[in-house]
Amino acid sequence: MVSSGLDDVRTRTHAPADVYLLASAQARPFHLDTAQAVDGVVFTDGVITLRRDGSIDQGQADPREFHRRAAPFAFDRPTFEAARDADAVEWPALERAPAPYTAFLGQLFGDAADGWQRAELLSQLIGYTLTTERGAQIIVLLVGAGRSGKSSVLRLVTELLGGDDAVVAANSVGHLGGRFTLGRARGRAALTIDDMEQRPNFGHERSKYDQGAALLKAISGEGSLTVEVKGIQPGDAAPLNLQVWAAGNAAPRFIRGADDALAWTERMQPIKFDRPVPAAKRREGLAQRMVAEHGAGIAAYCLGRFARAWSQSHHLNTQTFIEPPSTRALLADMRNEAIGPADGFIEEHAAFSGLDGGFTERKQVKEAYRDYVRQQTGEGGFEPSNQAMSAVYKLLDAHFAANPADGKPHKRDGHLGWLGLTLTFS
Incomplete structure (x- = not known):
């Protein structure tokens, strides 16, 4: 039997536990004695469980619970509570967030009404991703021209989750069609796709693209999947507890022509990026520095904004999150594209x-x-x-x-x- 306490989670060196996870059907954090799934976000000072009403339970890590990932900072309860209790869904609410994060969002989206709504949506979705909840069954899609901050956001999400060991990274939808791409997906928190490229017209690349799109649909819909890992006997099929984050210059074309095309669009949660960052303002490693210096506050703020949205929603779905006018327009375009x-x-x-x-x-x-x-x-x-x-x-x-x-x-x-x-x- 494998034991994995907080130290094992944070150092990512518990190879036997890793093998146990890959060979089992466990997709979420689980108890080693009962094999029951457990909830909670692991921080350096304990485990936080977010409740449906916006409240939280805070406790110490149980050495019999296996968590694959952990945030590399302590839980900032005052910032969480201030963000959760802020009534305004506008720039004043961001006064509860660390200043560098607020400045980052301002550079991405501007300070007009649609801009702060996009900033709010992004924060809610980051908070949602930090939890183990995946019932919304959504794909976060960052849409816009190059150099507009999409890659920085993907990097920020990765760092807040605990780094590269917490995510499965794919270069493209076609990359997902590779046999072993999802080999180490179990126990991780997110799938990031750098380029939600257009569907190839023919040949082997198109076949891989279609396979990748099918996997993407199964992952976002919490469908059961069997993953293959070289040298390890695959376990039973099980859902992968991954939140999908993808970037692209335009909405994906794989939804066109499919009989479930409109259902595809219902899973999309697009955010528009339309403010290219000038070369003079680009900073290499910006996301890593923000998390290293202010990660606790950013994570707590985003968790607080999601907690508020969830507590005010009847169900956990796309309607839980704020819908800026630009997101509404993107969804309308995607529906038109679908039909x-x-x-x-x-x-x-x-x-x-x-x-x-x-x-x-x-x-x-x-x-x-x-x-x-x-x-x-x-x-x-x-x-x-x-x-x-x-x-x-x-x-x-x-x-x-x-x-x-x-x-x-x-x-x-x-x-x-x-x-x-x-x-x-x-």
């Missing part, structure tokens, strides 16, 4: 000839829409999802309902379609 350009297709290629006109089947509409999207996007393998076609069909039904003289939904020889609809696309 495809239905409006443009109908506006450009649907002609209405009245009740005496011809009949067009749904199958013909689907084929024409597929060709339209392929031409628009250059994605030769695009196949419209059920949601995408449902959006097209609903728009056509709505048009005929508002303009009955143009035609109507109709069924001919057992085939659904529309009387009076002609497609000009070929």
